[in-house]
Amino acid sequence: MSLLRRVRRLAPPKPLGGRIRWLFVIFGVFNLVTVLPRVLSRADEPVASRFAAAVAAAALAGWWLWRYRRGTFPAWMIPFEGLALLAIGLGMRSWVATLGLLFVFVSFRGLYGTWRHVLVFTVVVFAAAVTGVAVTEPSSVVEFLQQAPGVPPLALFTAAVAESTRRQERAAARERVFARLGSTLATTSDRETILRHCAEAATELLDGVPGAWAATVSDDLVVTAAGPVPVELLAGPVAAAAEGDGGVRLPLRSDKQHFGDLLAGCASGRVPAEVGPSLETLAAQTSLGLVNAEHAADLHYQAFHDNLTGLANRSLLREHLLHALTRARRGSPLAVLLIDLDGFKQVNDTFGHAAGDQLLAAVAQRLRDGVRGADTAARLGGDEFAVVLDGMDAAEDAAVVAGRLLAAVQARVRVAGTELTPHASVGVACWHGQAGIDELLHDADTAMYAAKSAGKGRVAQVDAAGVVRLFAPPQVAAVVVSSG
Numbered sequence: 001m002s003l004l005r006r007v008r009r010l011a012p013p014k015p016l017g018g019r020i021r022w023l024f025v026i027f028g029v030f031n032l033v034t035v036l037p038r039v040l041s042r043a044d045e046p047v048a049s050r051f052a053a054a055v056a057a058a059a060l061a062g063w064w065l066w067r068y069r070r071g072t073f074p075a076w077m078i079p080f081e082g083l084a085l086l087a088i089g090l091g092m093r094s095w096v097a098t099l100g101l102l103f104v105f106v107s108f109r110g111l112y113g114t115w116r117h118v119l120v121f122t123v124v125v126f127a128a129a130v131t132g133v134a135v136t137e138p139s140s141v142v143e144f145l146q147q148a149p150g151v152p153p154l155a156l157f158t159a160a161v162a163e164s165t166r167r168q169e170r171a172a173a174r175e176r177v178f179a180r181l182g183s184t185l186a187t188t189s190d191r192e193t194i195l196r197h198c199a200e201a202a203t204e205l206l207d208g209v210p211g212a213w214a215a216t217v218s219d220d221l222v223v224t225a226a227g228p229v230p231v232e233l234l235a236g237p238v239a240a241a242a243e244g245d246g247g248v249r250l251p252l253r254s255d256k257q258h259f260g261d262l263l264a265g266c267a268s269g270r271v272p273a274e275v276g277p278s279l280e281t282l283a284a285q286t287s288l289g290l291v292n293a294e295h296a297a298d299l300h301y302q303a304f305h306d307n308l309t310g311l312a313n314r315s316l317l318r319e320h321l322l323h324a325l326t327r328a329r330r331g332s333p334l335a336v337l338l339i340d341l342d343g344f345k346q347v348n349d350t351f352g353h354a355a356g357d358q359l360l361a362a363v364a365q366r367l368r369d370g371v372r373g374a375d376t377a378a379r380l381g382g383d384e385f386a387v388v389l390d391g392m393d394a395a396e397d398a399a400v401v402a403g404r405l406l407a408a409v410q411a412r413v414r415v416a417g418t419e420l421t422p423h424a425s426v427g428v429a430c431w432h433g434q435a436g437i438d439e440l441l442h443d444a445d446t447a448m449y450a451a452k453s454a455g456k457g458r459v460a461q462v463d464a465a466g467v468v469r470l471f472a473p474p475q476v477a478a479v480v481v482s483s484g
Contacts, residue, residue, distance in 0.1 A: 015172075017165030021111050024158075025068040028108040031101060032061040039091040053091020056084040064108065073112040075120070081105070082124035089132025095140040099147055102129045106151055110158030122155040174278050177204045178285065185289035189296040195260070196224040198252075198286040202264050203227045205278045211267025216252070218260035233263070247271065250283035254291045262286065308357055309364030312378035317386055320376045321437045324390040332391045334431040335398035336440055338448040339367070339409065341383035342423040342456045347415070355416035362415070363422060366408045371401075386444075395430040399471055402426045402459045410457060425451035428461035 012022045035057040039050045060081065067073045085105060089098040105125045110118050126148070133144045184197045195216040202214030203226045213227030222233055247265040251258060262283045264271055271279075304316035312320065321336070328334035341363065348356040360383065367377040367385060376388040387405065389398055409424045427448025434440045443462040450468045451460035459471040 015165075015169055017162070017169050020161065020165060021068065024108045024111060025064055028064055028104050029061045031104045032057045032064075035088055035092065035097075035101070038097070039088070042091075042093070049091050052087045056087035056091075060084045060088075067112075073109065073117075075113065075117050078117070078121050078124050081109070081121070082128040085125050086128040086132050089129055090136055093136040095133040095137050095144045098129050098132055099144060102126065102148070102151055103154060106155040107158050110155045111162040115159060115163075118155055118159040122152060126151055173207065174205060177201050178281070181282070181285060181289075185285070185292065189293040189300075191259075191290060191293060192224065194286060194289050194293060195252075196226075198262060198282065199224045199226040201282055202262060202279060205275055205282065206264065206266060206271065209266045209268075209272060209275070212264075213266070214262065214264045216260055216262055223260065228267075230265070248276065248279055250279060252283055252287045252290060254287060257291075257294075259287065259290045306364075306379040309361055309379050311364050311368065311385070312376055314378065314380050317376060317378040317380070317388065318437055320388055320390070321440070324388055325431065325437060325440070327391065328431045333389075333393070333395045333397075334440075335389040335392065335395065335401075336429050336444045337387040337389065337398070337402050337405065338380075338427040338441075338444040339385040339387065339405070340425050340448055340452065341409075342425055342452065344383035347420065351416045351418065355418075358415045359413065359420065359422060362413045363409050363424075366411070367405060370405045370408050395432075398428050398430050399459060399461050402428050402461070403471060406457065406459055423456040425456070426459045427451055428459060430461070430463075432464035 012019050039053040134141050181201045199214045206212035213229045215225040215229050216223045248271050250262045252260050306313050324334050374390050378386045406426050412419050412421050427444045429443035447460040447462045451458040461469050
């Protein structure tokens with residue numbers, strides 16, 4: 001099975017550049033393998049020469065296959081590959097065959113490494129081939145040289161093909177990075193998630209650069225990071241990336257807001273110039289995603305919050321009630337308070353609607369300050385508010401909380417230059433097996449109207465039997481006023 005997997009790894013890859021390299025490695029190894037019977041069959045040659053040529057050809061074939069799978073050829077092996085060609089040339093004693101192998105060498109190895117490496121390799125193997133011919137067939141050196149001028153152009157041609165395909169592959173990889181980022185930006189409005197994907201995408205754009213890393217920063221502190229980010233960046237405030245150090249710092253901003261910055265670097269300290277435009281595009285795309293995320297968050301907030309008071313609106317209240325009701329069915333106490341301001345119309349008529357809005361905002365702030373983080377305060381419309389008490393210690397606590405909130409609401413408040421004392425009525429309904437949200441709200445509404453009927457500043461609660469109990473301030477003393 002292991003051998004089968006290894007054979008499968010030699011199958012032609014899908015990318016164009018990979019297929020070109022695959023074809024050339026097959027061509028090169030085939031030519032090296034055909035050297036073996038040729039040199040081994042020459043009984044007139046010294047055994048040592050034939051053995052050295054065979055070993056060199058076999059070792060070189062294995063070396064090419066191994067490095068093909070790794071995708072790189074180290075520069076320090078160039079002299080050894082030249083020696084291998086020299087050994088093969090000495091064993092074959094044929095300048096034509098040596099010239100053919102020289103073309104094979106430069107055509108395959110020209111696909112790997114930088115232009116400088118290709119040039120050095122071409123010079124080394126050309127010198128090795130000439131040396132082999134000069135030692136075995138001195139009279140053929142001139143003829144060999146007359147036929148060899150095509151070697152350097154071939155090396156340059158294959159190097160150009162390799163560079164072109166590498167650029168296409170990198171361009172395709174960048175397109176995939178931007179496509180994935182675009183999908184992420186279209187499906188999330190979470191700022192930290194967007195910044196994390198931005199940093200990860202930056203490291204993908206730097207793929208192949210040793211020690212590539214990226215980070216997003218806000219207020220000169222790292223928010224998200226990918227890759228081996230320098231420790232000094234994570235430890236404290238981030239200094240501006242110095243242009244001389246080769247690092248990249250790109251702003252993430254819109255016309256009106258600065259969200260932070262994208263930092264990118266690598267082990268060598270210098271980010272390749274060719275990656276710069278892609279990182280700039282990434283920063284621009286991320287900035288647009290952050291702007292859209294803020295717009296989405298604003299729209300979501302407006303859809304589920306009251307514009308005047310900032311409290312939850314009816315839709316968000318029902319959503320929270322739905323989740324709280326699920327927990328209540330598992331034994332977690334739940335209560336709903338409906339709070340209606342008494343005489344609010346007179347405030348509007350006497351002092352104007354602006355004063356009425358100020359009063360509503362003050363009442364909303366008092367409710368917000370008076371509930372726990374797990375509770376929900378909402379404005380249902382007009383002068384009607386609601387509070388969801390989720391996960392109380394006991395259902396009996398609802399009336400106590402209602403009395404405390406009522407006292408807070410009825411504290412004096414300055415509106416339009418005048419001190420007013422608001423009055424309110426509170427209806428309380430605890431969950432006692434009601435079928436759903438509407439039934440629970442109906443019970444709270446029933447209690448609230450009972451409180452209003454009894455006078456200002458009252459709390460009324462519907463119990464499990466449907467009995468409405470009235471609590472007279474300031475003490476919470478229960479009086480039965482009606483039954484359901």
